[in-house]
Amino acid sequence: MNEVTEMQDPLVFTDSAANKVKAMIEEEDNSNLKLRIAVSGGGCSGFQYGFTLDEITNEDDTVLNKNGVQLLIDPMSFQYLVGAEIDYQNGLEGSQFVIKNPGATSTCGCGSSFSV
8 A cells, every 4th residue: 555644746635625525424424434536438538537435445555644534546547646636616516526637638528537
């Protein structure tokens, strides 16, 4: 497991996102849950982001700690997320996790898929 405690590198997990995850974990009443971000093929731009709550930390996951919660990223997804910012925003389209990824060469209108 790759443990990263400083949030400046390799990516940013904002207070807003960490606090939302903490609220979701409390709502589920399961302190073993962590937020997993995965990048997979598909979406209208070639790759898409996925967010799940997961109890299992895999040996090769990168683990980011913030405000008492953990963010898990598998090695394949990690390469596409280096330098990105994971945030949680309330906007006109509703509340959602948002990834600002400088490595993406294009994104779709909904912001959930990208290309490199």
